[in-house]
Amino acid sequence: MPYLLKTEPDVYSFADLERDKETIWDGVNNPTAVRNLREMPKGADLIIYHTGDERTAVGTAKALSIDATDPKAPLVKIKAGKKIKHPKTLADIKANPLFKDSPLVIIGRLGVVPLTEDQFAWLVGE
Incomplete structure (x- = not known):
């Protein structure tokens, strides 16, 4: 199952991830987002x-490893992938019927959101 990870670009941007190549995705506090991180499978597309x-x-990006030793603060190691050729805005996402029931639009402040394969493919332009 693919996931979407939200980040403030002035704190840690995709360009930062490209530069670093890999990072630990942590600092998530929302209980639902923490659960999503904890349940993320190794190799998940992001x-x-x-x-x-x-x-x-x-x-x-890709999830390389998940350390859920501390269930309240799982550490997910991720590896940079590619820039999306045609980035999709929140307005684009909300206009697409694929996302009508997605936590991405229903729970706007959720920082780690599960996606369907179809949603992932649309976001990357496949």
């Missing part, structure tokens, strides 16, 4: 989404 003024899906 979308990196910039919040704030951008509100745009900008790149892809």
